[in-house]
Amino acid sequence: MSSTMIAPSVLAADFANLQRDIEMVNESQADWFHIDIMDGVFVPNISFGMPVLKAISEHANKTIDTHLMIVDPDRYIKTFAELGSNILTVHYEACTHLHRTLQAIKAEGMKAGVALNPHTSITVLEDVIRDIDMVCLMSVNPGFGGQKFIEQTYEKVRKLRRMINDNDANTMIEIDGGVTDVNAKNLVDAGADVLVAGSFVFKSADPLTTIADLKTISNL
Ligand code: DX5
Numbered sequence: 001m002s003s004t005m006i007a008p009s010v011l012a013a014d015f016a017n018l019q020r021d022i023e024m025v026n027e028s029q030a031d032w033f034h035i036d037i038m039d040g041v042f043v044p045n046i047s048f049g050m051p052v053l054k055a056i057s058e059h060a061n062k063t064i065d066t067h068l069m070i071v072d073p074d075r076y077i078k079t080f081a082e083l084g085s086n087i088l089t090v091h092y093e094a095c096t097h098l099h100r101t102l103q104a105i106k107a108e109g110m111k112a113g114v115a116l117n118p119h120t121s122i123t124v125l126e127d128v129i130r131d132i133d134m135v136c137l138m139s140v141n142p143g144f145g146g147q148k149f150i151e152q153t154y155e156k157v158r159k160l161r162r163m164i165n166d167n168d169a170n171t172m173i174e175i176d177g178g179v180t181d182v183n184a185k186n187l188v189d190a191g192a193d194v195l196v197a198g199s200f201v202f203k204s205a206d207p208l209t210t211i212a213d214l215k216t217i218s219n220l
């Protein structure tokens, strides 16, 4: 079995010391950088945009997993590829023509991800699951870091894992929101492949050790 991946969410980093925090992740046991782009329309918050991602890409030496919480994401697929994204995740709720969007992401050489809000059933993805490289299950309502994990997520992960297996798909499952050392192992046991962690990593006293611990716990 391949090992569980850890993706620290840069949203919780210290933006006045961004280079330091990026280098910390570079040196850590983390697998990916998780980058949250919010437009103030799809979600009630604005995070950061292209110039900041460009600066992150210049220092980051790991996979860049970009999570777009924006309306009409098709407008910026090419831009995010040029900015160094390796995986581009769009929200199901923001895409009228999801199949077309997935093809457009792949045409730019990126892996295609689809995020689902907590209220959205996994069943809406059944007919495109084989076209999706990663499903990101939101375990909080998107828009903010530091929120409480929604317990219903475990059941959703189990159902999604079943759906992926039943369809012979090769889709990864990512969990985003409220991930800590308390729920990490249960999420992996339920079928998660990638754990995003923002506050739990960056607000801890020793982020490097926190990432290492999360990696260990998730792979027990
Ligand atoms: C929420 C973002 C998350 C967030 C996770 O809208 O998509 O990636 O940064 O932060 P924590 O781990 O603090 O819940």
Ligand code: ZN
Pocket: 009, 034, 035, 036, 067, 176, 196
């Ligand atoms: Zn995210």
